[in-house]
Amino acid sequence: MxxxxxxxxxxxxxxxxxxxxxxxxxxxxxxxxxxxxxxxxxxxxxxxxxxxxxxxxxxxxxxxxxxxxxxxxxxxxxxxxxxxxxxxxxxxxxxxxxxxxxxxxxxxxxxxxxxxxxxxxxxxxxxxxxxxxxxxxxxxxxxxxxxxxxxxxxxxxxxxxxxxxxxxxxxxCISYSGRCVLSNYMSLRDANRGGCSQSCRWKYDLYDLPFGQERRSIKGGIPEEFSMSxxxxxxxxxxxxxxxxxxxxxxxxxxxxxxxxxxxxxxxxxxxxxxxxxxxxxxxxxxxxxxxxxxxxxxxxxxxxxxxxxxDENKQLFGARRKIPEYKFVGEVVSFDAKTMTATIRQRNVIMEGDIIEFYGPGFRHFETKVLNLRLAATGELIDRAPKPMELLLIDLPEAVEVGDMIRKNGESLINLYQPDGKSMTVRA
Missing domain, CATH: 3.20.20.70 (Aldolase class I)
Known part of the structure; x- marks a missing residue:
């Protein structure tokens, strides 16, 4: 090299x-x-x-x-x-x-x-x-x-x-350098002129077509239909x-x-x-x-x-997901008061009192904390749950953050691990 x-x-x-x-x-x-x-x-x-x-x-x-x-x-x-x-x-x-x-x-x-x-x-x-x-x-x-x-x-x-x-x-892309006409056929949307419907990401079934007989769906050993994804x-x-x-x-x-x-x-x-x-x-x-x-x-x-x-075939999506991201994006920092160690955040997904959340920002900065004293920015009212997207909230923090820092939390999702026998198991994240 x-x-x-x-x-x-x-x-x-x-x-x-x-x-x-x-x-x-x-x-x-x-x-x-x-x-x-x-x-x-x-x-x-x-x-x-x-x-x-x-x-x-x-x-x-x-x-x-x-x-x-x-x-x-x-x-x-x-x-x-x-x-x-x-x-x-x-x-x-x-x-x-x-x-x-x-x-x-x-x-x-x-x-x-x-x-x-x-x-x-x-x-x-x-x-x-x-x-x-x-x-x-x-x-x-x-x-x-x-x-x-x-x-x-x-x-x-x-x-x-x-x-x-x-x-x-x-x-x-499943096609060479993205030059595909599958979308044109499947949805009448020209992939090469801005209209790709990502038909390769759809799920398809496989059929046996004996001459002169009805087609029969073939259900194999994988837990989902065939795809080209x-x-x-x-x-x-x-x-x-x-x-x-x-x-x-x-x-x-x-x-x-x-x-x-x-x-x-x-x-x-x-x-x-x-x-x-x-x-x-x-x-x-x-x-x-x-x-x-x-x-x-x-x-x-x-x-x-x-x-x-x-x-090879292991670089295609089929069967149960072998790994699933567990975090979801919940908000961003709008302002921070260093005297009171209080952040004003704009919510993007549900945040609850007691949630463990992670703040991250430019320069690969991270820290985790628990949501404490969750309240509405407009009134200061204490709340247990904030379900409304784009609402402004206040949170007390143990560390300083910066405007533009993002917030995510580890969800309750299940991680699917595909097994060689074609079965899947789930473990809690």
Whole structure:
């Protein structure tokens, strides 16, 4: 491996302006968002030009960058107005646009000169010759296909100076680089033009179809129907490989995820990068805590995707869940009075007197405490239970917190552990 040891960019997703600000607050160097045209997440909270402008200002106040995904596959007529749209992004101050379709690349180069272009993972770049081709057209960065192995990544880095962006965390697609038409058939929603209904995540049955006879459902030894759903990617234990092989940007997937997800995953990868750059020994010492932290947010099971071999059937979601996150997000700190050691929090889920809750914040700060003297911020009235989302509450604390710190609690969930005999057992978290 090359000993580059350069600090890679931590690149986080944001589906809303709130999530964008949280990502930067929790350590992102850059954030990628979607606009209201040309993207692949039509159901995400896509940004207006006004929100983009505010996002640019917030990014720059944190010495960060803001990128806009415009990675749809265009059919005839879809590209109309793209030139004006790209010029608007450039003039707002967007730091780069992420594109997969050559037509949109050509339009952006011709009609919005000065706006940097990153090649989307949808374009399936899997070798250095491809990166050199796009470099010749003026692109400065390529997002590698998720199907690239670590050995291939190392070879690509040795043979090109194009910036490399690679996914390190988030959802995997059952189709090659996400170029799928299953949604088109199953729900008449074009996955390549922003309408994916995630048909691969649905549950399907298997049928025996003897010639000339009625079809019969086949019930096998697994406790749920057949699916084509892949586990999520997590490279948190392999950040050294990403850094040593010269990856310029570590990309976290999830523009439709919660602020709990964005804050936690961003914080964890920020801590991982900083620790490894300080020393490999420091990274190894905190690695178990990083893994544990990631399992506090809702997600599918985790694996390393294609980096260390082609995924087998154990990298698919079937049968009972082998591991389930136990924590749920319950609130965030709005203000803190250091004299009275009282926090004002905005509630997101039910909080009860006596709950054991965890506060966490940027810089990998954590502590647990019991909810004591729970009361309404508006009246000071003591309450046993706060069920109303977004209500302002007061809590007495043993330690100081900061505005923007998040709160979660360990729920009463059951963890399902899949057994080799096809049965499942449950243990209380």
């Amino acid at each position: 090359q000993n580059t040891r350069r600090a890679p960019e931590v690149l986080s997703p944001a589906g809303t302006l709130e999530k964008l600000k949280v990502a930067f607050d929790y350590g992102a160097d850059a954030v990628f968002i979607g606009g209201q045209a040309y993207g692949l997440r039509s159901r995400a909270g896509n940004f207006s030009f006004e929100e983009m402008s505010e996002g640019v200002s917030y990014a720059e106040s944190h010495n960060g960058h803001l990128y806009v995904a415009a990675n749809m596959v265009t059919h005839e007529g879809n590209e109309e107005g793209a030139g004006e749209w790209f010029r608007k992004l450039r003039d707002i101050g967007i730091h780069a646009v992420i594109i997969s379709d050559p037509a949109l690349v050509a339009i952006c180069v011709a009609e919005a000169p000065g706006l940097p272009i990153h090649l989307s993972t949808q374009a399936s770049a899997t070798n250095y010759e491809t990166l050199e081709f796009w470099k010749s057209l003026g692109l400065e960065r390529v997002v590698l296909a998720r199907e690239v192995s670590m050995a291939e990544l190392a070879e690509i880095r040795k043979n090109t100076n194009v910036q490399i962006e690679a996914f390190v965390h988030g959802a995997m 892949a586990v999520d990617m997590s490279m948190i234990e392999h950040i050294p490989d990403m850094i040593e092989n010269g990856v310029d940007s570590l990309k976290i997937e999830g523009r439709m995820k919660s602020i709990h997800y964005v804050s936690t995953v961003t914080m964890v990868y920020r801590a991982a990068v900083d620790a490894y750059l300080e020393s490999p020994e420091k990274f190894e010492s905190i690695k178990p805590d990083l893994v544990k932290e990631l399992w506090k947010v809702a997600q599918r099971e985790l694996d390393t995707g294609f980096y260390y071999g082609v995924p």
